[in-house]
Amino acid sequence: LLQENDHDEL
Amino acid sequence: MNIFRLTGDLAHLLAIIILLLKIWKTRSCAGISGKSQILFAIVYTTRYLDLVTTFVSAYNTLMKIFFLASSYATMYLIYIKFKATYDHNHDTFRIEFLVAPAFVLAMLITHAYTLLEVLWTFSIYLESVAILPQLFMVSKTGEAESITSHYLFALGSYRALYILNWIYRYVMENNYDLIAIVAGIVQTVLYCDFFYLYVTKVLKGKKLQLPA
Numbered sequence: 001l002l003q004e005n006d007h008d009e010l
Numbered sequence: 011m012n013i014f015r016l017t018g019d020l021a022h023l024l025a026i027i028i029l030l031l032k033i034w035k036t037r038s039c040a041g042i043s044g045k046s047q048i049l050f051a052i053v054y055t056t057r058y059l060d061l062v063t064t065f066v067s068a069y070n071t072l073m074k075i076f077f078l079a080s081s082y083a084t085m086y087l088i089y090i091k092f093k094a095t096y097d098h099n100h101d102t103f104r105i106e107f108l109v110a111p112a113f114v115l116a117m118l119i120t121h122a123y124t125l126l127e128v129l130w131t132f133s134i135y136l137e138s139v140a141i142l143p144q145l146f147m148v149s150k151t152g153e154a155e156s157i158t159s160h161y162l163f164a165l166g167s168y169r170a171l172y173i174l175n176w177i178y179r180y181v182m183e184n185n186y187d188l189i190a191i192v193a194g195i196v197q198t199v200l201y202c203d204f205f206y207l208y209v210t211k212v213l214k215g216k217k218l219q220l221p222a
Contacts, residue, residue, distance in 0.1 A: 005121050005130060005187050008066050009172070010019055010073050 011069075012178050018171030019073060025164035026080045032157045033087045038095035041151070041158050044088040045105050045143035051081040052109070053140055057133035059126055100150050103143035112136040121189065134190055138197035141165065145204065154218045163208050166201030169194045 033039045058074040065071065088096050116132035144162070148154045154162070172194050180186045212218050 005127070005190065006185070007060055007064050007130075008070065009015065009175070009187075009190065010022070010070070010077065 012175060012182075014171050014174035014178055018168045018175055021164050021171060022168035023073070023076070025161055025168065026077070026084075028157065028161045028164060029084060030080060030087070032155075032161065033084070033092060037092060039088045039092050040095050040097055041147070041155055042088060042096075043101045043103070043144040043147045044085070044096055044098070045101050045103050046141055047081065047084050047088060049105055049108065049136060049140035049143065051085055053133045053137045054078045054081050056129040056136075059129060063126065097147075097151075100147050101143065102150075103146045105143060108139045108142065109136060112139070119189065121187075131189055134193045138193040139200070141197075141200060145200070148204075148218070149220060152220045152222065156212055156217065159208055159212045159218045162201070162204055163212075166198065166205060169197045170201075173198060 029042070033042065054074075054077045058078055061071065061074050112135040113132050115135050116128050120128050120131040141162070148158075148162075173191070176186060176191050176194070207218055207220075
C-alpha cells in the first residue's frame, strides 16, 4: 500500500 | 528533481529568508507566532536526523542544514534577541494539542517501525499543522503586516508546489509516498483561506485585515 519514503524530498 | 520540487524548495527558502529579514530589519517580531516557529524547529530536527546516516546529494544536505540553522536562528531572534517585541499575549495556541496527536498518529501509520522513520513520519504530520498557531494569531489580532502575509504566502506555496511534484513523480516515475501526499494536502488546505485573502487583499495593495 505505502511506498517507502526515499528521503530525497525535504 | 523536477521543476515543481525545485520551485517548491525555493519558495520554502524564500519564506524563511523573508521572515528572518523582516525580524532583522524591523528589529521586531511583532505579529509572528513563536509557537509556530518552535513547531518548525521540532519538525526539522526530527526530520533531518538522517543527515548523519543517509547521504542523498550535496543539495539535499545543504538545504537541510539551512532549514535547521534558520529555524533555530528564528527562535533565538524571537525568544532572546527581540524578546521585548514578541507578542506573547496573542500567541496562546497550545502546541501540545498538535505535538501529541502527531506523535500518536506517527506510531500508528508509518512506513517502518524504526526510530528514524517514525520520527520522519511524526515530522511530516506535525509540519502539516505547524502553521496553525500563526494563523490563530492572525485571526486573534484580526490583521497581519504585508511582509508577514508574503511570508505566509511563500510558505504555503511550497507544499502546494510539492503536490504538483508528487503528481509528476507518480506519473513519470511511478513513485509515491502516501504519508507525505496526504499530510501535504492537509497542510495546503489549511492555507486556502489565507490564500484567498492574500489574492483579494494583499496583492491589491491593501493590508490583510479580517472583518470584525
